[in-house]
Amino acid sequence: MFTRILVANRGEIAVRILRTCRVMGIETVAVYSDADARAPHVTLADQAVRIGGAAPADSYLSQTAILAAARATGAQAVHPGYGFLSENDAFAAACARAGLTFIGPSPDAMAKLGSKTAARRLAEAAGVPVVPGAVPANQSDPALIDAATRVGFPVLLKPSEGGGGIGMKAVHAASDLPAAIAQARREAEAAFGDGTLYVERLVTKPRHVEFQVLGDSRGTVVHLFERECSIQRRHQKVLEETPSTAVTPGLRARMGAAAVALAAAAGYSNAGTVEFLVEGRGDSASFYFLEMNARLQVEHPITEAVTGVDLVRAQIEVAAGGPVPWTQEQLTQRGHAIEVRVCAEDPRQGFLPQAGVLALYREPAMPGVRVDSGVTEGGEVSVHYDSLLAKLVAWGETREAARRRAREALAHYPILGIRTNVPLLMRLLAHHRFVAGDLDTHFLDTEAASLVPPDAPPTADASAVAARVRRGGSDATTAADVAWDPWTSLGGRGV
Amino acid sequence: MGDGVSDPSATITPLGAGRFLLSRDGRQRIAYATQAAGATWIFLDGEVSVIGTASSSRARDTAAGEQASLAAPMPATVVAIAVQPGQKVAAGDVLIRLEAMKMELPVRSPRDATVVAVKCREGELVQPGVPLLELDEA
Numbered sequence: 184m185f186t187r188i189l190v191a192n193r194g195e196i197a198v199r200i201l202r203t204c205r206v207m208g209i210e211t212v213a214v215y216s217d218a219d220a221r222a223p224h225v226t227l228a229d230q231a232v233r234i235g236g237a238a239p240a241d242s243y244l245s246q247t248a249i250l251a252a253a254r255a256t257g258a259q260a261v262h263p264g265y266g267f268l269s270e271n272d273a274f275a276a277a278c279a280r281a282g283l284t285f286i287g288p289s290p291d292a293m294a295k296l297g298s299k300t301a302a303r304r305l306a307e308a309a310g311v312p313v314v315p316g317a318v319p320a321n322q323s324d325p326a327l328i329d330a331a332t333r334v335g336f337p338v339l340l341k342p343s344e345g346g347g348g349i350g351m352k353a354v355h356a357a358s359d360l361p362a363a364i365a366q367a368r369r370e371a372e373a374a375f376g377d378g379t380l381y382v383e384r385l386v387t388k389p390r391h392v393e394f395q396v397l398g399d400s401r402g403t404v405v406h407l408f409e410r411e412c413s414i415q416r417r418h419q420k421v422l423e424e425t426p427s428t429a430v431t432p433g434l435r436a437r438m439g440a441a442a443v444a445l446a447a448a449a450g451y452s453n454a455g456t457v458e459f460l461v462e463g464r465g466d467s468a469s470f471y472f473l474e475m476n477a478r479l480q481v482e483h484p485i486t487e488a489v490t491g492v493d494l495v496r497a498q499i500e501v502a503a504g505g506p507v508p509w510t511q512e513q514l515t516q517r518g519h520a521i522e523v524r525v526c527a528e529d530p531r532q533g534f535l536p537q538a539g540v541l542a543l544y545r546e547p548a549m550p551g552v553r554v555d556s557g558v559t560e561g562g563e564v565s566v567h568y569d570s571l572l573a574k575l576v577a578w579g580e581t582r583e584a585a586r587r588r589a590r591e592a593l594a595h596y597p598i599l600g601i602r603t604n605v606p607l608l609m610r611l612l613a614h615h616r617f618v619a620g621d622l623d624t625h626f627l628d629t630e631a632a633s634l635v636p637p638d639a640p641p642t643a644d645a646s647a648v649a650a651r652v653r654r655g656g657s658d659a660t661t662a663a664d665v666a667w668d669p670w671t672s673l674g675g676r677g678v
Numbered sequence: 679m680g681d682g683v684s685d686p687s688a689t690i691t692p693l694g695a696g697r698f699l700l701s702r703d704g705r706q707r708i709a710y711a712t713q714a715a716g717a718t719w720i721f722l723d724g725e726v727s728v729i730g731t732a733s734s735s736r737a738r739d740t741a742a743g744e745q746a747s748l749a750a751p752m753p754a755t756v757v758a759i760a761v762q763p764g765q766k767v768a769a770g771d772v773l774i775r776l777e778a779m780k781m782e783l784p785v786r787s788p789r790d791a792t793v794v795a796v797k798c799r800e801g802e803l804v805q806p807g808v809p810l811l812e813l814d815e816a
Contacts, residue, residue, distance in 0.1 A: 349780075370782065373757065527779075535751055536779035542714035543696050543721075566753040569780045590724075597696075597710035597721035602728075609724035641720070644688060644709070645727035648698050649718040651690040652711045659691040 184503050185209055185259045185284070190224070191249045192264030194557030195573055196479070197224035200262050203495040212256045214249060216242035218565040223557055230256055237567045243267045246274050250281050260284040260502060262495075266569070269478040270297055286502040288398075288477045292449045296475040299343050299381050302449075306472040309448040311441045314460060314471040316383025318343055328360050330382045337387075340364065342371030343379035350374060351418050353385055386471065388623045389460040391415065392427050393476075394442035395486045397494070398452045399501040405511045406439040407486050407494075410456075413622040414611065416534065421604070421627060422611060423482040424521040425489055428582070428620030429464035438470055445475060454498050456480045481524070481574065484553060488520035488578040519582040521589045523612070525556075526570040529602040530635045538566040542600030547592040551578045551585070554596075564601060572603065582620070586612055610634050746816070747797075747809035748785055754778035756802045756810070765793045767813075774798070774810055789816060 188204050189212040190197045197213060201224060204211045213228035218237035225231045232252040235242035242248065244267055253261055261283050263269035272293035278285040287293070296302045300318040307313055316338075319330045331338045331354065340363055342350040350370035352363040364380065372378040391412045398404040411427035412420045430438070442457035458473040483494050497508050527537040544560040556573030558564065564572065575592055579585030590612045593605055611617055611634055616626065627634065641649070690709075691699040698709045700722070710721040720727040754776035761773050767787045774785040791813035798810045 369758075373777075532751070534781075535783070536781050538752055538779070540714065542719065543710055543712040545710065566778050594724040595708075596724075599696075599710065599712045599719035599721055599726065600714040602726070606725050641727040641729050642722070642725075644700055644702065644707075645720040645722055645725075646729065647688045648690055648700060648709045648711050648720050648722070649727070649729040651692070651698065652713065652718050652720075657692050657694075659689055 185499065187212060187256065187258045188260045188262055188286070188499070189214065189249070189253045189256065189258035189283075190228070190262050190264065191243070192262075192267055192269075193219055193222065193224055193243060194568065195555045195571065196264040196266075196481070196557070198227055198557050199484075199555050200264060200495050201227050203493055203499070204262075206493075207496060207499065209499070212252065212258050214243070214252050216567070218563075218567055222562065223559055232256060237565060239267065239567065246271075246277055250277060250283070253278075253283055254281065258283065260286055260499075262286040262498070263478065265478050265481055270476070272297060284502050286453065286498050288449075288451050288453050288455060292451045293477045295449050296451075296455075296477050297344060299341060299474055302474055303472070305448055306445055309441075309444045311445050311472045312470065314383050314386060314473070316381060318379065318381045322379055324361055324364055327364055327380060327382060328357060331360060332357060334382055334384045337385040339383050339385045340367040341381045341383065342367065342375055342377070343381045344371070344375040344377045386460050386462055388625065389413075389462055390427070390429050390464075390622060391420075391458065391473075391624050392430060392438070392461045392470070393456045393458040393480075394439055395480070395483065395494070396442050396446045396451070396455050396457060397497055397501065397507055398446050398455070399507045400452050400504060401506060402447065402450075403507045404443045404446045404451065405507055405509065405514060406442050407490050407492070407514055408516050409435060409438065410480075410482055410485055411622065412482065413624050414617075414626055415624055416627045420482065420524065422521065422523050422608070423485055424519065424582070424585070425485045426516055426519065427461075428622070429461055429468060431465045433466040434461075434468055434470070441470070441472070445472065449475070451475075451477075453501055454479050454483070454494055481571070482522050484555060484574060484576045485520035485522045488553070488576055489516045489518055490514055491517065518578055518580045519585040520576055520578045521582075521585045521612075522574050522576045523589060523593070523608045524571055524604075525573045525575060525596070525598070525608070526604050527564045527572055527601050528570050528604055530604055530607045531638060532602075534604075536566075536570040537601040537603070538564050539601040540564075541572075541598060543597055544599075545595075545597050546573070547575075547595040549588070549592055549595075551588045552576070552592045553578075554592075572598070583618075586618070607634055610636075746814075747812045748773065748788075749807050749809055750776055750778075750785070750804045751783065752778055752806050754783060754804055756798050756800050756804060757782065759796055759798070759800055761793045761796070761811070763793050763795055767791055767793060776804070785810060787813070789813075791816070 187210040211228040213231040214234045215225045234248035268274040272290040275285040276290040319326045337355045340352045352367045354363045368378040395407040412423045414422035456476040459470045462469045546554045553576040577589035689701040717730045757777045758775040771787045772784040776783040794812040
């Protein structure tokens with residue numbers, strides 16, 4: 184087993200990985216950019232190494248700086264988290280050359296799965312169903328238009344490399360293609376350094392259901408059931424839950440077997456996620472392989488909540504050469520878990536990301552609730568990184584119990600100083616379609632009107648508290664003590 | 679004037695550290711409050727109110743169509759500049775593409791206009807409120 188691990192990430196995922204390392208008795212090394220010098224992941228680690236400037240390219244994406252930090256601190260292994268270098272097979276190979284264990288799949292498996300085209304071929308060869316689509320060898324506009332016409336509209340344009348929804352464009356008519364191709368290509372080049380595009384048929388009213396897998400270096404692969412991720416905005420997940428309301432035991436068995444078959448075909452070791460689109464629900468539903476994410480997922484805690492395992496611990500154990508710690512038969516789903524992603528963004532301003540100081544930030548603590556965060560009160564949310572502040576995970580014996588716990592926890596999760604999506608998440612969890620489990624990947628767009636209501640004046644209660652805050656002092660007061668108040672005529676209640 | 683001011687039935691007791699006990703009609707709730715960026719921020723039952731944001735009121739008072747200069751909504755990197763000085767643009771055209779926190783933010787023309795000046799360059803980190811581009815007067 185390793186005695187020292189470097190965590191090559193920041194924010195909530197770095198904190199989450201550091202905690203498991205500490206529980207395992209493994210010394211920890213954090214790395215940080217100038218923007219993160221006093222961030223929670225830095226102060227939690229046994230050692231911390233500055234690796235460069237605030238821009239990701241100068242720090243968290245700098246392979247040279249991270250490898251130098253590992254060398255200088257004597258770390259034996261690197262955990263990449265998600266994002267940044269986590270799915271970079273060249274980095275995994277560079278770690279191996281430097282004598283470091285990369286806690287993730289082999290560079291070869293990553294390369295196979297990182298390219299959507301190669302992953303698709305692998306799925307077809309393993310007998311896993313795929314959505315009709317093509318990657319034209321000729322990437323000219325006319326050839327892409329021709330490919331889209333053959334696949335049939337509506338189509339989805341995707342970067343061949345990459346993920347996270349970046350650069351994906353839904354196109355409903357041939358006339359819209361040239362502009363969409365140009366934008367998708369530019370975003371793919373900017374994000375992944377490769378503008379190759381993939382054209383696939385858009386499945387209408389799909390659900391996004393993914394399976395967690397874990398493999399070891401001996402070729403054993405198990406799955407840890409599904410995660411329903413249909414609540415998305417522009418392909419960025421907002422809420423995830425498990426089990427899925429669309430998945431029956433029969434469908435779960437078929438999808439789980441497909442996920443394991445795909446991972447085995449790729450020679451996959453460590454934690455990964457096989458993403459599917461599901462059309463319909465129950466035993467008669469169809470499912471199609473989308474892609475495999477060769478890393479720990481943001482939403483892994485809901486799987487941990489219902490299976491009772493520590494996925495990061497399992498990742499570290501198999502990276503150290505150990506076997507998958509459980510048999511398929513030992514793994515069961517108990518109860519229901521829901522995760523909401525708490526993000527610094529303003530839904531009323533088109534979900535504009537928000538940067539600034541967290542003037543007040545208090546996490547809820549209550550039975551069945553876990554908060555994974557990478558921020559503290561007084562900390563600054565930097566413009567350089569993504570807007571995810573924390574993940575709130577609620578577990579309950581039933582879906583309804585988990586849903587109620589999630590709402591109660593959010594109602595006691597004040598974040599002030601910058602706008603967040605907490606009010607949106609509150610409304611989402613109370614939405615009648617969500618309560619009924621009637622989901623598809625267009626849910627947030629379809630229900631936007633009720634989830635993001637127009638700006639309203641502050642309530643009487645909020646105005647009364649605001650007036651009391653400005654008056655200062657520590658005595659109790661009634662709102663009537665406050666005379667005319669110019670503030671309440673300004674501004675408004677925000678999301 | 680807000681309703682809270684004329685409503686004597688609410689009692690508010692500071693509990694310290696930004697927590698307030700709000701009592702109305704025999705029902706108690708905890709509110710959280712702080713002052714930040716010139717405004718009072720209140721969190722109550724999962725809803726957030728920002729009271730006294732003079733800048734946002736001003737923004738609402740200014741019709742977008744009258745703006746002569748366009749600025750970034752937040753600190754962001756200029757990814758692409760799609761126009762040149764002298765170019766005629768239509769309402770809704772994307773003039774500049776910004777990126778912040780991994781999101782692409784298009785700056786669109788608020789109206790039909792002519793670009794007078796471009797005041798940023800690609801790759802530049804720009805601050806909110808600083809003009810990126812000027813259009814001719816409406």
